[in-house]
Amino acid sequence: MSSLLSLCRQCCFPTLTRANPSFQRQFTTTQILLAGKRQKQSKIRVPSKKAAAAKARRKAALVAKSVDRSEFLTLADAISVLRAVEVASPNSTLDLYVKTDIKNGVAVPKGRVNLPREAKAMSEDKILVFAEGRQAEEAKKAGAHFVGGPELVDGVINNRFKATTILCTPDLIRAITPRLGRVLGPLGLMPSERRGTVTDDIAGYIQRIRGTSEWRADKTGNIHMPIALMNFPVEDMLKNIRHFMASVKRVTGNTKEAEDSRKAKNSGAKPVTNIAKVMLSSRQGPGIRITDY
Template sequence: MLGLLLRCRQCQIPARDAFLQIRAFSTTQSSLGKHDKKSTIRIPSKKAAAAKARRKAAVIAAEDAKAEKLTLSDAISVLRAVEVASPNNTYELYIKTEIKSGVAVPKGRVNLPREAKPKSEDKILVFAEGRQAEEAKKAGAHIVGGTELIDGIVNGRVQATTILCTPALIKAITPKLGRVLGPLGLMPSERRGTVTDDIAGYLQRIQGTSEWRADRAGNIRTPIALLHFPTKDVIQNIRHFLASVKKVTGNTRDGADSRRVKSSGPRPVTTISKVMLSSTQGPGIRISDF
């Protein structure tokens, strides 16, 4: 009871009421000072960004140099010893390519000296009209037509593993099919030789070959040989496949590439950063001599 009778000396009101009074906070906005120079976000110059990228690449290269690698023949011997009880198992080759922005995924064809698996049949589609369409049908193309095939390809009703086109129709199909076929590595292009007037000649050249293709991250995987193959046959298959990949990625050039460079400018090079050989139950081994 005595506590209830106590009064605040300054305002002469009961202490309990004084305690319950809520002080109103000021809503006046505080003035914000200008940012000092130390708090300003600094955007690195192009020269500084390039220097940082070089330092990062040097660190990655140093770490890669420390990674354990074997020669191709030694890797084959190790995997053969690991799978000595499974002579029918398969060697698998893995190739990592560094795809740059705006560059199509690597894709090519190869005819291995000694096949490790039965070849899968290609389904070939050709954009051609008139006499060239008739020649394509006689040469063995599965689907032949003009711009009427575009909607079927976009909707997924018409599918093929290889698509060719004559120069007369390439401008008509590119606007609608570029974004659909480009990421899949199926868009016809002059650089790959799939835009040509000699459809029959191209189909004759690819007979007996099998197609390889990287995924969107630039990884290429393929069965390359069987464990019971002699070492020389395994090495020959791997070298043959690597030669095809190097040619497509611009790491090696032939006479046709040189003539193309003179006419259409330099061809972009896609770096091959890693090659590994593994087996069905064995480990993946980095190859040093690729």
């Protein structure tokens, strides 16, 4: 009788069953995990240093194979082509472009050179020296523009002393590094023993760099240098190019002496920075890759 009444109640009063959640069947959407089975966790495979180096070599070999060597010219032929293009502009500049492969943690290539025949008037090199006592007097006599001790630090940070070369004696390098390291480091101007700008022979260093111009690669390893004028004799152009490339090879470790020192055991030679590309170009001419540099 009670079941009949409940059936009648559901038939006669359907709205009550919809309104009352106790009459509705509850469903669940949770996933049922089978007992004894575990979810597999995906693992990221990190290649070893040896495998990564092998992959880099394969990639470099593919790139080298894809380069069309027929588009390369010798220095003399490239100069002849660009001079023909610039025949109406004999005062235009011949530009040299060098691409280096900078590795992580290696400083950008940077050096000084004195070309046999300058392509443009050299700008005056502003020299700032951190020195005291006798060494400060020697720096002033040698031609340094700004000489002083740690009191010059604020002027360097505020850009009051605009120097292109900064030298320091070993006695003061620890006093200036905490404040100037993060300011001059990214600019490549921070004195360091490796570059020879931390030295006791301040006067001798100034004497050596007098009459030279600085070249520097950018953050990606590209070096741009105006190397000659189109009205220069071909012999002068070749001398300038070879003289500049000798400086680049010496800084990047691509000389025969650097190779011999790397082969020697326990030599402590610095790693080589490969020269990937050398090109000549002009204002209206194309960029021509060089074979004999």
